[in-house]
Amino acid sequence: MTITDEVPDLVELLDQDEIWVNANGERLRLDDMEPRYCGNVRALLMRNAGSYLDHLMWSMTRGPGPSGDMACDAFDRAFDELLEASNDPETWMREQPLLVALARRIRGEAARPAETPETETLMETEIEMAARIDGPRQYDRLVGFAQWVVDLDDIDGPGAEERRTVTLTKIIEKAREALDGNN
Structure with missing residues (x-):
């Protein structure tokens, strides 16, 4: 959220x-x-x-x-x-x-658990499968989309102000751009 x-x-x-x-x-x-x-x-x-x-x-x-x-x-x-x-x-x-x-x-831990290697591997696997099906251009667009989604959690990083108001509609729009190649 x-x-x-x-x-x-x-x-x-x-x-x-x-x-x-x-x-x-x-x-x-x-x-x-x-x-x-x-x-x-x-x-x-x-x-x-x-x-x-x-x-x-x-x-x-x-x-x-x-x-x-x-x-x-x-x-x-x-x-x-x-x-x-x-x-x-x-x-x-x-x-x-x-x-x-x-x-x-x-307990002295971070409020949010760190990304697990399993999660990262799963995302990479999904992207690699898309690359085999749709080719390298699709792969690059999906990698860009995946990085954009991961960056949503970085509340202090570059573009944080824009991401602060991200809605589900914006996420769907970005996913469609990645899949359609309109970015």
């Missing part, structure tokens, strides 16, 4: 593993936070797991509902998951990406 410059709401905050927003509204990178502070944040979230879960369920019932069969089905699944989680809000909270990242930081 990409975080924008706006202060994320509770759902967005729990569903990512990069930042924490403190009581003053300051955005703090998890990797820059001391393990003890990460422990305090995690304890706060765990103490309030039931209240946060109730808040999420309540916020889903307010406002406009989804329209269309697929959207309604997705909404129903998400709401059912929250209803089931209400039986054990602490377990639900522990499974959220933010809490997983905080637990890593408490």
Whole structure:
């Protein structure tokens, strides 16, 4: 999930593993936070797991509902998951990406695990298969697209400002460019 410059709401905050927003509204990178502070944040979230879960369920019932069969089905699944989680809000909270990242930081690890060689190898294998099927030009375009996707995680690198607002639509657009050769 990409975080924008706006202060994320509770759902967005729990569903990512990069930042924490403190009581003053300051955005703090998890990797820059001391393990003890990460422990305090995690304890706060765990103490309030039931209240946060109730808040999420309540916020889903307010406002406009989804329209269309697929959207309604997705909404129903998400709401059912929250209803089931209400039986054990602490377990639900522990499974959220933010809490997983905080637990890593408490152990002195990076908030996000490093890319594994298996992941990199899988991506390379997929690209190499495309090269055999579609030829070297397609291979070069797919390598460029794969590097662009990997760079989405580099929040401080070149082009970070552009990537901060990347949406799924933009990712699909870039993939189509790579496959069609329109870049």
